[in-house]
Amino acid sequence: MDCKRASDMMNRYFDKDLSPIEKSQFFEHLSECSTCRLEFDILEEALLGIETLEDFQAPEDFELEIMGQIDLNLYPLRKPNKIKTGSIVFSIVFAVLISTFIYFQYSSVNRYVGHYFVMFIKKWVNIENIYSTFSNVISTSTIILAQMLQDMTSLWEKSMGLYLVIILGLCSIFVFIQIVLVKLTSGEVFKGGRLYEK
Amino acid sequence: MGLDRDIEIIEKIRNGDGELFHELIHRYKRAVYSLCMRMTGNEEDAKDLAQETFIKVYHGLDKYNSAYKFSTWILKIASNLCVDYHRKRKVQTLPLNDQLGIHQDTASAEDIYFHKTNKFEIERAIQSLPVEYRILIMLYHKDGLSYDEISKILNLPMSKVKNRLHRARKKLKEKLKYIKEEESIWTAKELQI
Numbered sequence: 001m002d003c004k005r006a007s008d009m010m011n012r013y014f015d016k017d018l019s020p021i022e023k024s025q026f027f028e029h030l031s032e033c034s035t036c037r038l039e040f041d042i043l044e045e046a047l048l049g050i051e052t053l054e055d056f057q058a059p060e061d062f063e064l065e066i067m068g069q070i071d072l073n074l075y076p077l078r079k080p081n082k083i084k085t086g087s088i089v090f091s092i093v094f095a096v097l098i099s100t101f102i103y104f105q106y107s108s109v110n111r112y113v114g115h116y117f118v119m120f121i122k123k124w125v126n127i128e129n130i131y132s133t134f135s136n137v138i139s140t141s142t143i144i145l146a147q148m149l150q151d152m153t154s155l156w157e158k159s160m161g162l163y164l165v166i167i168l169g170l171c172s173i174f175v176f177i178q179i180v181l182v183k184l185t186s187g188e189v190f191k192g193g194r195l196y197e198k
Numbered sequence: 199m200g201l202d203r204d205i206e207i208i209e210k211i212r213n214g215d216g217e218l219f220h221e222l223i224h225r226y227k228r229a230v231y232s233l234c235m236r237m238t239g240n241e242e243d244a245k246d247l248a249q250e251t252f253i254k255v256y257h258g259l260d261k262y263n264s265a266y267k268f269s270t271w272i273l274k275i276a277s278n279l280c281v282d283y284h285r286k287r288k289v290q291t292l293p294l295n296d297q298l299g300i301h302q303d304t305a306s307a308e309d310i311y312f313h314k315t316n317k318f319e320i321e322r323a324i325q326s327l328p329v330e331y332r333i334l335i336m337l338y339h340k341d342g343l344s345y346d347e348i349s350k351i352l353n354l355p356m357s358k359v360k361n362r363l364h365r366a367r368k369k370l371k372e373k374l375k376y377i378k379e380e381e382s383i384w385t386a387k388e389l390q391i
Contacts, residue, residue, distance in 0.1 A: 011364045011367060014367065015360075039371060042371050042374055042375055042378075043367060043370070043371045045316075045320075045374070046320055046323060046370050046371065046374050047339050047367070047370075049316060049317060049320040050320060050324070050335065050336075050339040050340050051339055051340065051342075053317065053320065053321070053340060055228040055229065055231075055232040056228070056231055056232045056235040056236075056244070057228070057231075058227045058228065058231040058245070058248065059241075059245055062223070062227055062231070062245065062248070062249070063220050063223045063224060063227065065249060066219075066223055066249050066252045066253060066256075067219065067220055067223075069249070069253055070216070070219065070253060070256045070257075071216070072216030072217060072219075073214075073216060074216060074256070074257070075211060075212050075213065075214050075216060075259070075260065076214055077213065077214030077215075
């Protein structure tokens with residue numbers, strides 16, 4: 001090995017980038033070449049010395065002076081507002097259900113499908129007594145949402161949380177209007193849609 | 199653990215708990231002040247630059263992206279300020295003198311003398327390096343940052359960081375060699391007297 005290559009390997013040695021074989025070749029050269037050995041010793045001493053240099057102590061009043069210069073109220077006080085992936089899924093499912101419900105209720109397309117869909121839903125939800133169902137859904141959703149808002153991580157942060165609250169609020173208003181319209185236009189709630197158009 | 203705590207503190211400050219900033223200062227003042235001290239060579243300027251670093255950090259906390267290490271971000275701000283300081287003043291830093299406090303209570307007097315002399319030579323060699331080399335040596339060998347982190351801090355491509363660090367080491371080696379020769383001449387002269 002020539003000294004030029006050894007010089008290159010010296011840098012790679014301090015980068016911890018030499019393979020075991022290269023390392024043994026490098027040290028073999030150092031044992032034979034006093035010039036490279038001297039260069040290596042000086043550099044090693046310097047770099048190891050730097051690694052162990054002590055930090056300087058900042059003056060005693062250092063922290064106080066900074067705290068005196070900054071405006072502690074620069075960032076307005078606000079509660080952490082974080083979001084969890086679960087709440088997004090919940091909101092999407094909620095929105096899809098509401099949208100589907102509205103679609104089948106008022107759509108002119110295939111009212112029989114709408115009717116069967118509603119009958120299918122009725123197996124799980126007491127839709128006949130729609131007011132109590134509505135209040136149950138809203139109260140349960142509010143509790144779940146409140147719990148989720150508490151557990152939210154910083155992944156999506158504030159804006160998403162606010163967005164979801166708005167979406168859920170709009171969904172609730174939709175449901176309410178829907179119920180009022182149905183009640184105003186017919187005594188029978190689910191007969192395949194388009195009741196109030198009549 | 200430390201990184202998590204940094205993020206937690208930053209989040210609380212952003213949410214209005216400004217008093218917590220003193221904890222961030224406490225955690226990073228040694229690293230920032232030491233870097234500034236070695237980049238300026240005098241206590242007064244080092245203190246000013248380190249304090250300016252923390253004030254800039256405080257005002258920029260809402261822009262801080264937690265995908266990056268806070269230590270990298272704060273050292274980036276400190277490094278930029280140090281480089282600007284040299285650009286503005288074009289200072290020639292003087293070797294550090296008695297400001298180097300080396301505490302070794304259990305070592306013998308001879309050990310302390312040797313250790314102190316050795317450290318002093320290294321500090322002198324560092325101080326005599328050009329600014330762009332000195333900052334690389336400090337960030338890589340003293341603060342233990344990776345090439346990737348340094349390239350982010352200095353806004354340089356990784357290949358440039360690597361080449362420049364290699365040149366910095368070469369320069370450091372030459373400076374240290376020169377300082378050692380100079381001191382051995384002085385020692386020889388003192389012995390003759």
